[in-house]
Amino acid sequence: MSETAQSPTAAPITAPAEVPAIRLRKLVKTFGDVNAVDGVDLDIRQGEFFSMLGPSGSGKTTVLRMIAGFELPSSGTIELDGADVSTKAPFERDVNTVFQDYALFPHMSLIDNVAYGLRVRGMGKNERRERAAQALERVQLGKFVARRPAQLSGGQRQRVALARALVVEPKVLLLDEPLGALDLKLRQQMQIELKELQRSLGITFIFVTHDQEEALTMSDRIGVFSNGRIAQTGSAHEIYRSPQTAFVANFVGTSNILTAGIGGTASGPGASFVVRPERLHLNWEATAHDAGHLTPGARVLAGRVTSAVYVGHATQVHVELDAGPTVIALVHGDVPDTDALKGHRVTVAWAEHDAVWLPDAA
Structure with missing residues (x-):
């Protein structure tokens, strides 16, 4: 009987780290005396849908x-x-860009628009038209190959621009606010279609937007920009649930920023903390000592309603706290008549674990 011994000094085999699709190091861009980009460091992974979000x-x-x-x-x-x-x-x-205005050639058919990049690269007519037709099929416009851009809706033109950018098979696709000119319903539809298209192709997408909903809906990761720098990078869940700065907390969604100690909140790593509106619980009748259905340790403050806004899926209720600032609570379900709420006494409560501390807010 024989045994095969492994040398105790053998080094473990480790897989090589994947090279990022895009790597930015100490990136600076100045225009005169203005620093438009001020020392950006960023790695964007292969096959990732990465959004650059900011005002x-x-x-x-x-x-x-x-x-x-x-x-x-x-x-x-x-x-x-x-x-x-x-x-x-x-x-x-090896990148391609889709702009907000699409930049389609109005005198060309869709198939010629899509095939243009291949034509510039010297590809033969039959092959480039075949690949252009396949690209239009991919964005569900295969039956419109002979139409011209003026005969299409805004959403269809946007898909033609996508097909034209994708037909050359770039390693990275750059999208500069391509949904900004679309109406709300079409924009929401295109958000889903864009993400599904990116998943099916496996191409790295870099998407620029000022619309937080777009970024949260589509992205694998988000970089939140402020004053030429990246304030925070993370998944949609991390950016929304755990903002690291007051700017991120206020820009991505609505936030209530409160000071340490208010409502008996324990001390944390900063001077302020965030509670999102949907994490606040209103009690229309309770006293400040009644936490209602919340878990033990809930923080409760009294205040009065200053306004209420019905937004369809919920009601935004603004409450001026007796012990602090005005906060916004998002209330789902029935609420008393919004016109009669002004001046109404309520209590606002939140669970301790829903308070997210802001280390930078000293």
Whole structure:
């Protein structure tokens, strides 16, 4: 009987780390004396749907334009699949961009619009038209190949722009607020279609938006931009449930920011904490010592209603606390007549575990 012994000094075999689709290091872009992008470090994973979220002027679109090659960085590096492309022209980068205005050729049919990029690359007519037709089928427009852009709806034109960007099979697809011109229902429909398309293709999508709902709905991860920097990066759940700064708490959703000690809240790692409106519980009749149905240790404060706004799925109730600021509670289900609520005495309660501390709010 024989045994095979393994050397006790043998090093464990580890899988090599995956090279990010996009890697940004110390990225800076200045326009005159304005730092539009101020030292951004970011890794975007292969096959990830990554959203850059922030208000106008936060630097997100400038970062996207630098990745595309439309702007060159003042300093720092941009890597695509591990290769430095910081100074390369747009056509030298294996990325493609979909803009908000779609930029379709009005005099061309859909199939010619989609095939244009392949034509520029020197592909033969039959092959490029076949691939263009397949790309239009992928976005459910295969029966409209002979139409021109003016004969389509806004949502259909957006899908043509997507097909044109995808037909050249880029490693990374950049989307610069492509849903901004669509109405609400179509925008919500396209959010779902975009995410499903990205999953089926496995291509890295980088999506720029100022719309928090878009980012939360579609993204694997989100980078929240503020003043040229990334304030926080994480999944939609992490960004919403555990904001790390007051800016993120206020920009992504509605937040109630309260000071340490209010309502008997235990001390935490910062001077302030966040409670989301849906985590506040209103009691229309209770006293400040009654936590209602909440768990032991719930924090309860009295106040009066200053306004109530019906938003369809719920009612936003603004309550001026006796011991602090005005907070917003999101109430699902029936509430008393909103017109009669102003001045009504209520108590506001929250569970201790629903308070998220803001370390930076010192």
